[in-house]
Amino acid sequence: MKTENFNLNDCQNVQLEGVAHVNIDKFVMFCPDNPVPGVVEAFNLKGKGQMMRDGTFDFSPLPVQKKSRGTLLKKVAHGRLSATKDGAYLLTLKVFKHEGLDAAMVMTKEAMEAIGEGFKIVNN
Numbered sequence: 547m548k549t550e551n552f553n554l555n556d557c558q559n560v561q562l563e564g565v566a567h568v569n570i571d572k573f574v575m576f577c578p579d580n581p582v583p584g585v586v587e588a589f590n591l592k593g594k595g596q597m598m599r600d601g602t603f604d605f606s607p608l609p610v611q612k613k614s615r616g617t618l619l620k621k622v623a624h625g626r627l628s629a630t631k632d633g634a635y636l637l638t639l640k641v642f643k644h645e646g647l648d649a650a651m652v653m654t655k656e657a658m659e660a661i662g663e664g665f666k667i668v669n670n
Contacts, residue, residue: 560629562576562578562579562581563578564577564579568597574603590606592608595606617629619667620664621662622656624652625637625639625640625660639657
């Protein structure tokens, strides 16, 4: 087995030799010539993989998005009113078509409820 450790952009990198299997559904599996546990740390990331015409493969992970640090002010059946960490207020309502409800009426009622009761918390 040939493994090569090197630094690239101040990061430790490992180069492995092996075979990559690609099927028609764009499933990619890499099989090293000589698998050795612990050579690389396991990972599970969302990202963008690109298979080039010459057979090289590149994977770029998407940056991890931090969870919102907003403060819930009022929860309603189809949404919520929150104070966001950047100093704004956010009202989110979502009514599915398959619920068979009058979406305009439901959203109006719940928006008024969220605003009325949610801002009581802010003003107190």
